[in-house]
Amino acid sequence: MCTSTNQSKRAFVRARCSSKGDYTNDCLFCRWRRRATRMSESYTGAASTTADVLWAAADSHPDRMCVTELDRADGALSYDGMRRRTAATAGALRGLGVEPGDRVAVLLPNSIEYVATWLGAMACGSVVVPLNVRLLRDDYLHMLSDSGSRILVTEGAFLERFPELGRLPDLRVVRADGTGPGSLVAARSAGTPLDRPVPRNGDDVASLMYTSGTTGLPKAVMLTHDSWRSVADTAIRVLGFGTDEVTLHVAPLTHGAGFLLPPTLMKGGHNLLARSYDAARTASLLTSRGVTGMFMVPSMIRMLLDALPPGYVAPATLRRIYYAGSPIEPATLREATEVFDGRLVQSFAQMESPMFFTVLDQEDHVRAARGPRAHLARSAGRVLPEVGLAVVDAAGVPVPCGQPGEILAKAPQTMAGYWNRPQETAEALTDGWLRTGDVGRLDEDGYLFLVDRKKDMIVTGGSNVYAREVEQVLLGLPGVRDAAVIGLPHRIWGEAVTAVLVPDGPPPPDEEILRGCRSALAGYRVPKRVVWMDELPRNAYGKVLKRRLRERLSVTSGTAPQ
Known part of the structure; x- marks a missing residue:
């Protein structure tokens, strides 16, 4: 058993x-x-929303530093200052006609304005729609239309790149930069700051978090106020948050890093915001700013290790590097464990039930790197006590220990469903159990090992790439007769998007293929490697045997692609 x-x-x-x-x-x-x-x-009844958390923290310690924007000389606010900025932003949104339940989209890099808009939207009872700054025009047009957002808060740089965003019907665009008409500054001046956040129930939707569906079309995960509170409570307990936290946000707040904002606020900690990730700068900030913790994806850890100066010693103030989003290369895990003296924590979950199903804690990392349990380097950790987790076969029956099957999970933070997608919601949720679509196995000690993904998804640098979406672009390029896209191990990105192509005549230059992809895909979706073959291996039903492709290319290359 x-x-x-x-x-x-x-x-x-x-x-x-x-x-x-x-x-x-x-x-x-x-x-x-x-x-x-x-x-x-x-986690039922009246919710303590993240906006309520800010108000309470500002009452308790108004002068304590709350947020510092590292890329601005004047970018620092105390808890009282952050509350006033958030109250003014909430009042501005109300003045623009935003009602409880309306969707407010945010397309901003990590910044004080992102935090103020995110919290301000929650404070006035609306639903926040964070948009990843790395996407392309069609992604944004779909998400804004699909969510029915009434307001988009963004910067001029995005409007210059994507002028179509300003022409969507029933969408009002508000600029977070500048002071003229249509700016957030002007809206704050015209509005009345909110005294207190609008009361919300725990099961009210707090945010729509976009992820890719099985066809590659982004779909919105409905996370409630209870979901956010559950993740925050779990983070405080599992990651050991204290009252003197200094959280460095170098990954986008729109995704994993954003889930560390509420627990930092709950503990009255200091949030340091970087607009983009620079590994060498991050290494310096860990020491100069007394950072206690941060969120990263494995590729960021690899880049950080590569940027460290010789003889680097991790600062005593650093308590943890928390990472998730994709499997970590065992060699990177071992090196990071040594360099940072075992202060690493990994978790496994997905946006439909964020951040915490299983945890590989600091002790596990040390045992994987230094002890006889080296196999734990490939584990996603052990199941948390409040999470139900089962590995089942196609009939939904639990499989024996060590056997692979689909991972089902039941947790307090699980989504309310997919926005406006009742059929897909019903397929994903059964009696509170989430069908993750991931294949894994559990060993005798309760450690979960991820085996594969049912839906042909590639995780590169913590971002999800669906093979079919890339394949459709490749098949539309001149000189390509057939295409399959797979992920191959990569020391930095976790997986490298790899295009395996059959030419239609003489193969065109690889750079020509990549240029065609860059014009149609976000950067992280563009293949990092192109491989030409005479034919793709297929089974009797005509399906490409991608496992065989992975095995063949791994043997052929001998090493992971760099």
Whole structure:
């Protein structure tokens, strides 16, 4: 029996439990069930939104530093200053006609204005729609239209690149930079600052977080206020947040890094914001700014290690580097564990239930790097107590220990569903269980190992790339008769998007293929390598055998592509 899988363990002890349904016994099942009930009850009813957290923190310690924008000389606000900026932003949105439940899109880099708009939208009861700054025009047009956003807060640079954003019907564009008409500054001057955040229920939608669907078309995950609070509470407990936190945000707040903003506010910590990631600068900031923690994806850790000066010693103030988003290369894990003295924490989840299903803690990292448990370097960690996790076969039956199957999870932070997609919501959620689409296995010690992804997704640098989307672009290029896109191991990016092509006549130059991709795809989706073949391997049903391609190219190259 796989004693550490939550579902298997509960089933095992429940069979030996004499409880009649009151869960009063002292057995493992009753203790777990009482705890699960308390967790469920704690995330219902009136919500303490992230905006409420800011207001409470400003009441408790108004003069403590809240946010510093590292790329601006005057970019620092105390908790009282951040509350006033957020209250004014919320008032501006209300003055522009935003009502509770309306969607407010934010297309900004890490900045004080991003935080003020994100919190201000929550404070006035609206739904925040964060937009990744790395996407292309068609992505933004789809997301703004699909979400029905009434307001887009952005910068002039984005409007210059994508003037179509300003011509969408029923969308008002507000510039966060500048002071003229149509600016956020002008809207704040015309509006009345909000005294307190608008009350919201825990199950009210707080944000729409866009991710890619099975066809590659972005779809919006509905995260409630309870979802955000659950992630924050778990982060404080699992990552060991204290009252003197200094959180460095070098990854986009629109994704993983943004989930460390609420717990930092809850503990009255200081948020340091960088508009973009620079590895050498980050190494310096860790020491000069007394950083206690930050979020990264594995490719950022690899770049950080490569940028460190000889003889680098991790500062004593640094408590953790928390990473997620994609598997980490074992060699990078071992090197980072040594350089940062074991202060690494990894988690596995997905946007539909953010950040925390399993955790590979600091002790696990040390054992993987220095001890006899080297295999843990490929693990996603162990299941958290409040999370139900099962590995099942195609019929939904739990598989034996060590056998691969689809990962199902049940957690307090799980989404309410996909925005305006009832069919896909029903397919993803069953009785509160989320079908992750990931294939994994659990070992006898309860460690989860990711095996593959059911939906042909490539994770490169923490970003999701769907092969089919890239293949469609490739098949539209001159000189390409057939195409398959796979991910191959890469020491920096985790996986490198690799195009395997069959030419239609003499193969065109690789650079010509890449240039065609750059014109149609966001940068991280563009293949890093092009391979030409006479034919693609297919099964009897005509499906490309991508596993065979991965095996063949790995053997042929001998090393991971660089």
